[in-house]
Amino acid sequence: MKTKTWLVSAGVLLLTACAAEPVATPIDGDNPLMTRSTLPYQYPRFDKIRNEHYRPAFEEGMKQHLAEIQVIAANPEPATFDNTIVAMERSGVLLDRVNTIFSALSGAHTNDEMKKIDAEMSPKLSAHYDEIFLNGALYNRIKSLFDQRESLGLDAESARLLERYHIRFVRAGAKLSDEQKAKVKALNAELATLETQFTQNLQNDTNASAVVVDSRAELDGMSDDAIAAAAEAAKARKLEGKYVISLILPTPQPALAQLKNRALRERLMKASLMRGNRDNEFDNKATLAKIAKLRAERAALFGYKTHADYVLEVETAKTSAAVNKLLAKLTPAAVANAKKEAADIQKLIDQQKGGFKLASWDWAFYAEQVRKARFAFDESQMKPYFELNRVLLEGVFYAAGKVYGLSFKERKDLPVYQEDVRVFDVFEESGQQLGLFIFDPYSRESKRGGAWMNAYVSQSKLFGDAPVVANHLNIPEPPAGQPALLTFDEVSTLFHEFGHALHGLFSNVKYPYFTGTSVPRDFVEYPSQVNEMWMTWPEVLKNYAKHYQTGEPMPQVLLDKVKAAEKFNQGFTTTEYLAASLLDQAWHQLPAGKADIKDVIAFETAALKNAGALVNEVPTRYRSTYFNHVFGGGYSAGYYSYIWSEVLDADTVEWFKEQGGMKRANGDTFRARLLSKGGSVDAIELFKGFRGREPDINPLLERRGLK
Numbered sequence: 001m002k003t004k005t006w007l008v009s010a011g012v013l014l015l016t017a018c019a020a021e022p023v024a025t026p027i028d029g030d031n032p033l034m035t036r037s038t039l040p041y042q043y044p045r046f047d048k049i050r051n052e053h054y055r056p057a058f059e060e061g062m063k064q065h066l067a068e069i070q071v072i073a074a075n076p077e078p079a080t081f082d083n084t085i086v087a088m089e090r091s092g093v094l095l096d097r098v099n100t101i102f103s104a105l106s107g108a109h110t111n112d113e114m115k116k117i118d119a120e121m122s123p124k125l126s127a128h129y130d131e132i133f134l135n136g137a138l139y140n141r142i143k144s145l146f147d148q149r150e151s152l153g154l155d156a157e158s159a160r161l162l163e164r165y166h167i168r169f170v171r172a173g174a175k176l177s178d179e180q181k182a183k184v185k186a187l188n189a190e191l192a193t194l195e196t197q198f199t200q201n202l203q204n205d206t207n208a209s210a211v212v213v214d215s216r217a218e219l220d221g222m223s224d225d226a227i228a229a230a231a232e233a234a235k236a237r238k239l240e241g242k243y244v245i246s247l248i249l250p251t252p253q254p255a256l257a258q259l260k261n262r263a264l265r266e267r268l269m270k271a272s273l274m275r276g277n278r279d280n281e282f283d284n285k286a287t288l289a290k291i292a293k294l295r296a297e298r299a300a301l302f303g304y305k306t307h308a309d310y311v312l313e314v315e316t317a318k319t320s321a322a323v324n325k326l327l328a329k330l331t332p333a334a335v336a337n338a339k340k341e342a343a344d345i346q347k348l349i350d351q352q353k354g355g356f357k358l359a360s361w362d363w364a365f366y367a368e369q370v371r372k373a374r375f376a377f378d379e380s381q382m383k384p385y386f387e388l389n390r391v392l393l394e395g396v397f398y399a400a401g402k403v404y405g406l407s408f409k410e411r412k413d414l415p416v417y418q419e420d421v422r423v424f425d426v427f428e429e430s431g432q433q434l435g436l437f438i439f440d441p442y443s444r445e446s447k448r449g450g451a452w453m454n455a456y457v458s459q460s461k462l463f464g465d466a467p468v469v470a471n472h473l474n475i476p477e478p479p480a481g482q483p484a485l486l487t488f489d490e491v492s493t494l495f496h497e498f499g500h501a502l503h504g505l506f507s508n509v510k511y512p513y514f515t516g517t518s519v520p521r522d523f524v525e526y527p528s529q530v531n532e533m534w535m536t537w538p539e540v541l542k543n544y545a546k547h548y549q550t551g552e553p554m555p556q557v558l559l560d561k562v563k564a565a566e567k568f569n570q571g572f573t574t575t576e577y578l579a580a581s582l583l584d585q586a587w588h589q590l591p592a593g594k595a596d597i598k599d600v601i602a603f604e605t606a607a608l609k610n611a612g613a614l615v616n617e618v619p620t621r622y623r624s625t626y627f628n629h630v631f632g633g634g635y636s637a638g639y640y641s642y643i644w645s646e647v648l649d650a651d652t653v654e655w656f657k658e659q660g661g662m663k664r665a666n667g668d669t670f671r672a673r674l675l676s677k678g679g680s681v682d683a684i685e686l687f688k689g690f691r692g693r694e695p696d697i698n699p700l701l702e703r704r705g706l707k
Contacts (some may be wrong), residue, residue: 016673033057033098039414041276041436041468042433042457043423046699047065047415051113054102058121061095062128068092070130072141079141081152085162089462089511099125104454107543109417119196123404126192130185133172142166157680161511164679167314173302180301187298191291198287202275203448204246205282206626209271210657213243214266219423221260221365223380228479236445245270248474249449249628250621251576252489252679257364257379262356269619277601278627284625285600290589291631296595308588310635315520315638316684320589323640327585330643331578331613333706337571342617344583360619375565377558379487385558386491387548388441388475388484395544396490396498399534403667405429418444421476426505435459436504438470441484442477449474451493453500453528458515459507467516469504472495472579483548486561492532499522499531508676515678521634523683527675529642529649536563539662567705572618574704579613579620581640584630586611643700648687650699655691 032048034057038135068091075083102121106114115510132138143603146153147168149159173184212234213219219227230243237244245255251272276284295307302312302413308320345366346358358366372378393408400406408424414436416423422439438456443449457468473493478484486494503524504516517524534540538559545554586607590597597603606625608614621628631634652670659666673690701707 008322012080014538019283022403031057033101034060034094036093036097040216041105041466042381042469043414043436044456046417046606047414049101049105049417051117054098054117055120057094057098058102058117058124061092061098062124064426065092065095066131069135071139073135073650075141079144080561081145081154081158081162084145085158085165086143086462088165089161089513095128100454100456104456104470105417107448107452108440108450108470109444111446115200116700119193119200120195121480122192125190126188127185130172130181130188133169134174134176134185136174139169139174144168147642157510157514160575160680160682161513164513165449171302171310171699176301184298184301187294187301188667191298194287194291194294195632198284199448199628201282201284201287202626202628202632203280205280205284206249206276206449208282209247209275209278210237210243211247211268212239213245216243218261218264219243219259221258222255223383225478225482226255226476228482229476232479240644246443247275247449248443249626251619252364252621256361257368259365260498261397262362265361265365266359268361271674273360273619273623273690275623277623284631288587288624288627288631289597289600292590292597295588295636296590296592300592302457306589308585311521311588311637313643315522317522317640318322320645322586323644326644326647327578327582327611327640328343330574330704330706331582331611333613334571334574334578334704337469337705338575338615338618339571341367341569341571341616348373351460360616360617361615363572367572371565371568375561375568377561377565381558382554382562384546384547384549385554386486386488387546388486390544390546390548391491391494392439394546395535395540395546396495398543399495399531399537399540399662400502402662403534403537403664404506404671405664405667406434408679418446433466435467435469437501437505438468440470441470441475443474444477447474451497451518453497453504455504455516457511459506459509460512460515461508461510462512467504467507468499469516471501473497487605493536495532495535496528499528502531503527503675506675507678507681511676511680514680518679520679520683522644523648525642525645526648526652526687529646530670532649533653533656534662536566537662560587567703570705574706575613575615575618576621579608579611579618579645580622580627581643582611583607583622583624583627584637584639584654587624587630646703647697647700648695650692650703651695654696654699655680660668 003317006069030335031053033053036042037045068384069088072084072087072091077083102114102117106118133207142165145162148294149162154162160403173181176184201401210233213230219230228246231246234240234242238539244267245253247253253268253272256265256268259268276282294557299305299307299310302310311320312320312323340360345363349356349358349362368378397406397408405428406610407427410422410424414423418440420442424437424439426434426436426437451473452467453471455467455469455537457465459467473490475484475486499519507516509515541559542553546552583604586603605614608620624631629639630637635641656666670690674686677686681689
């Protein structure tokens with residue numbers, strides 16, 4: 001989720017493969033990326049944008065941006081806040097526009113030609129930003145302002161902007177020698193290429209690792225809708241009469257909870273675990289090892305012991321020690337809970353005379369049976385009450401209306417890049433329009449895995465821009481004419497991602513640098529996790545949890561069971577997440593002299609064992625070779641941020657409960673004191689200003705069953 005594009009690392013573009021389009025060089029006047037969109041709120045001209053538009057727009061955008069920066073750096077007048085800092089905020093508009101749209105569509109709806117463009121542009125963009133952040137004359141102007149900041153009479157947001165620019169330049173290497181700067185440029189360019197390569201390898205190997213099933217009988221246990229989707233996936237691959245189970249990004253695969261065929265479960269789990277580790281053309285081991293090595297070398301150049309130390313300095317955690325302390329506090333209890341859960345599952349297997357020891361591919365299947373026995377319900381009972389459109393309109397939007405006074409109206413007049421993408425106007429209670437919301441729910445070959453939010457247009461008073469934000473999910477698309485029925489986790493994800501969307505929509509800052517979700521990585525998940533609370537809030541749940549055929553509300557007895565089961569399987573869920581967080585830290589807390597890892601899998605195993613998180617029945621949520629968050633995305637040394645943010649989230653949920661729950665006054669307070677501020681105030685100060693004190697970890701421990 002980026003805002004002012006040139007303030008964010010380049011090369012983090014996520015792609016998949018499909019048919020390429022012919023390449024041509026258009027006349028500038030025909031290129032919709034070259035000019036500001038005249039559609040409402042600068043909504044992108046998806047109907048006009050073609051592959052051949054990207055390269056010339058990127059090249060012209062970089063050219064214009066560097067020219068603007070050169071004017072600022074060479075200005076003979078003494079540096080002022082307006083002629084230096086504000087001027088930089090106003091620069092790079094064309095590059096920001098093309099990079100924002102390209103990055104978004106590279107994740108949401110890509111093709112082979114876009115993949116080539118990404119590989120070509122990633123190192124160019126890295127070099128472009130280095131030209132800016134390693135510009136000595138420009139840094140000297142910023143430093144002169146920073147040194148006299150107390151006497152400039154700046155308002156609070158402007159003062160913070162100056163401080164952030166100074167820190168950003170220093171951390172980019174502005175104070176290094178010319179020789180060191182040259183090394184940084186080389187490292188950045190190589191890393192941009194490797195990170196793009198990692199992502200593309202993963203997408204290709206994920207598609208190639210889909211499990212092909214010969215007969216319907218082998219799919220016993222899967223729902224008719226899921227089997228129909230598998231048949232459609234096979235047909236798309238020209239495998240008529242067969243079935244294809246496509247893989248999603250994390251290790252656990254949804255079908256594992258349903259398949260009765262143990263051999264097929266094993267095939268599916270192993271296919272998931274082996275992505276990027278099959279010694280084929282898409283193998284990621286050497287790529288990720290090189291990324292870790294180069295990141296450690298770059299951190300050393302900047303004067304830090306490790307890449308993690310470099311990253312965490314500007315997060316709310318501040319230090320590796322603080323992250324290690326939190327993870328070490330949570331891991332033993334989580335693992336102990338997971339082992340208790342494993343014992344319960346093994347007991348069930350033995351009772352059924354299974355004759356085998358619990359393995360990772362068995363967990364979801366038998367855990368669902370344990371849940372059913374313990375709480376007298378299973379996931380399949382819930383899905384008929386979670387129809388996608390109703391969850392969105394009468395759940396997610398309803399909650400936003402109750403808490404924040406928002407209303408939504410779908411519009412059909414704006415172009416979309418895929419026919420099942422939907423667009424909504426977002427209105428304040430007063431009737432004033434706040435912005436636009438794009439909803440892209442279904443998985444497809446041209447879309448990366450996972451779920452995410454991005455902004456096509458970010459709010460800023462400097463430009464007078466209102467937000468255009470998007471949510472992307474990977475819900476299996478049902479056969480034509482059939483409803484999309486969601487799992488409990490998919491409903492939770494929908495509420496979560498809309499929390500990010502609210503963060504972007506409610507932004508009320510002057511400078512693009514601070515807009516929306518432009519906050520520390522270990523803070524950005526906090527507002528989205530808070531929004532998950534409304535999913536099971538009684539008033540909201542009763543409003544949307546209705547049977548897709550009869551319209552009957554979910555029975556109260558089932559609602560009660562859902563609440564009673566909230567802590568079920570939390571040992572597994574917490575352990576798999578913590579294992580991934582620990583793995584991320586292990587890779588990125590390597591000092592430069594010890595970061596040349598030859599055996600990736602051995603390193604991974606040892607790291608988890610040393611941290612007490614190696615549980616064979618509970619594989620890490622992401623193994624190194626498909627851990628795109630940290631080797632292809634922006635979460636390097638930052639995957640811990642979900643649990644760090646959940647400390648704040650759980651404490652905030654307690655605040656809402658203490659203040660009477662779903663009340664407009666509570667939503668208005670949360671919006672005014674926190675959601676609207678973006679990055680314009682220090683993150684932890686924002687929380688303390690809202691909560692009135694430091695965060696308390698106890699609500700999280702209670703929620704996760706770790707007390």
